[in-house]
Amino acid sequence: MDSAGQPSAPSPLVVRNLAKSYGGRAAVDGISFELKRGECFGLLGPNGAGKTTTLRCCLGLTTPDSGDIRLVGEAVPTRAREARQRVGVVPQFDNLDPDFTAAENLLVYARYFGIADADAKRRIPELLDFAGLGGKDRSKLSGLSGGMKRRLTLARALINDPDLLLLDEPTTGLDPQARHLIWERLKRLLGDGKTILLTTHFMDEAERLCDRIAIIDAGRIVTQGAPRALIGELIEPSVVEVFGDGAAHWAHDHAAGFARRCEVTGETAFCYVEDAKPLLAHLDRRPELRTLHRPANLEDVFLKLTGRELRD
Amino acid sequence: MNALLALRWIAVWRRNFLVWRKLALPSVLGNLADPMIYMFGLGYGLGSLLPQVAGVPYISFLAAGTLCASTMNSASFEALYSAFSRMHVQKTWDAMLNAPVALEDVVAGEWIWAATKALFSGSAILLVVWALGLTESSQLLWVLPLIFLLGLCFSAMGLIVTTLAPSYDFFMFYFTLLITPMTLLSGVFFPLSQLPPPLQAVAQALPLTHAVALVRPLLLGELPPSPLLHVAVLATIALTAFAIALKLAQRRLLA
Structure with a gap:
């Protein structure tokens, strides 16, 4: 995991007992985690779980009520600006400059880091190429698609060649093609030895990209570890989804005989089983019910730990 | 590194300057049109009905007032509508804070930028006033730092309102309740002595009054009476308003 192979090098981000409340309501309630150099670490949680507040604290944009943060070795918030000098950020909502072309966006952003124009101009074509925006340097922002803007934001976050990238829901709102392209680029950055912290509520994204994840709910870390390990430890290996008219009734009467756990939402029953064969044989005799048998995934872990109620 | 960090406001200023440069000509001409209409419309139209005002032709009297009022407007618009777009709508400030x-x-950066833009449009008006022979003063260059200072005043005051504003509609109150009355009470269109004494006292508390009191004599080729007092008032308002705007911005954005 430690691809840089430097056990003595400081962790890119250490968070200890972080707490922050707004108006008496705890947004973050005692969170601790530590990134390893070169890994991709995912913060997962439903809306309002405290992901964005955690990131804001890490960047020194919000002063926590208590806790310690060290970002790229610097104490935050006291030395937050020095730390941000070596960090790249992709915010949740695009805040590219609509008045500028793609290249100007990068040039102006480089100045915020104190990078000389000549150095920035040398780097910009390379970054645009990396973002799949080669030849788009003079494109106005209004002419770029949502995916292109997202990639330009990623290129902007790399202008200072950061040690650590913080990505807040990097693929929210993108179509599948655009998401895959972002994932591919992030993997390339990991291959180059960058460390990434990302927040997401897409479980497939976390499973695909993250070496380790922490699931946050109501401001606390519910569990953390490698995605495959968490799936292996925390949940039954197989899921049989039963849906169609009468699925809820069927689950009420029969599911307990076959599944250790069964959750019903609307007209779908999710049966978590060690061995799916007896249940599938039983369901064969109930042709009015449709079934889907699949291995358990991170989403099942997530829903088990954070519940199925809506969070808005 | 700390010395370099201390100069980062320049990058913010340059960002705004780069946007302005793309639209510089229409921007300056647009900023010029409104004051010119006032100055010529009132200056020649109303001026033809008047004997001299304060000892000079009305249009010469009006030139300094128009210059100051339009500098005020230019700084206010930039610190209100444009800064609010960058802070709240485009989230440009958030992007900067991640760096x-x-x-x-x-x-x-925003404060000094809005004052700079006011200086640009004020200079354009000054150029027109000079080109039309409405002033023969040899002290015109003194006007430039003064309108920059006036720009700093109204830029900082505008930023206070911006950091409090829930939406663009909020700015209407500021213009209606503060800027418009100030334009009428600060000696822009007529001498302060025309006002009833209580209003004359109110006028002394308005930054625009002090700017007009400095700029008008300079355009007429005279030395302003008690210049340091007027400059001190403007500088105090500018710095105090900036400190307040900064506190409000911290409350709004770094919670």
């Missing part, structure tokens, strides 16, 4: 730029740099 090693402090909120102090962002607000200082």
Whole structure:
């Protein structure tokens, strides 16, 4: 995991007992985690779980009520600006400059880091190429698609060649093609030895990209570890989804005989089983019910730990 | 590195300057049109009905007032509508804060930028006034730092309102309740002595009054009476308003 192979090098981000409340309501309630150099670490949680507040604290944009943060070795918030000098950020909502072309966006952003124009101009074509925006340097922002803007934001976050990238829901709102392209680029950055912290509520994204994840709910870390390990430890290996008219009734009467756990939402029953064969044989005799048998995934872990109620 | 970080407000200023440069000509001409209409419309139209005002032709009297009022408007519009777009709508400030730029740099950059833009449009008006022979003063260059200072005043006051504003509609109150009355009470269109004494006292508390009191004599080729007092009032308002705007920005953005 430690691809840089430097056990003595400081962790890119250490968070200890972080707490922050707004108006008496705890947004973050005692969170601790530590990134390893070169890994991709995912913060997962439903809306309002405290992901964005955690990131804001890490960047020194919000002063926590208590806790310690060290970002790229610097104490935050006291030395937050020095730390941000070596960090790249992709915010949740695009805040590219609509008045500028793609290249100007990068040039102006480089100045915020104190990078000389000549150095920035040398780097910009390379970054645009990396973002799949080669030849788009003079494109106005209004002419770029949502995916292109997202990639330009990623290129902007790399202008200072950061040690650590913080990505807040990097693929929210993108179509599948655009998401895959972002994932591919992030993997390339990991291959180059960058460390990434990302927040997401897409479980497939976390499973695909993250070496380790922490699931946050109501401001606390519910569990953390490698995605495959968490799936292996925390949940039954197989899921049989039963849906169609009468699925809820069927689950009420029969599911307990076959599944250790069964959750019903609307007209779908999710049966978590060690061995799916007896249940599938039983369901064969109930042709009015449709079934889907699949291995358990991170989403099942997530829903088990954070519940199925809506969070808005 | 700390010395370099201290200069990051310049990057914020340059960002705004680059946007302005793309639209510089229409921007300056647009800023010029409104004051010119007032100056010629009132100056020649109303002026033809008047004997001299304060010892000079009305249009010469009006030139300094128009210059100051339009500098005020230019700084106010930039610090209100444009800064609010960057802070709240486009989230440009958020992007800057994710880089090693402090909120102090962002607000200082915006403050000095809006004053710079006011200086640009004020200079354009001054050029027209000079080209038309409405002033023969040899002290015109003194006007430039003064309108920059006036720009700093109204830029900082505008930023206070911006950091409090829930939406663009909020700015209407500021213009209706503060800027418009100030334009009428500060000696822009007529001498302060025409006002009833209580209003004359109110006028002394308005920054525009002090700017007009400095700029008008300079355009007429005279030395302003008690210049240091007027400059001190403007500088105090500018610095105090900036400090307040910064506190409000911290409350709004760094919670």
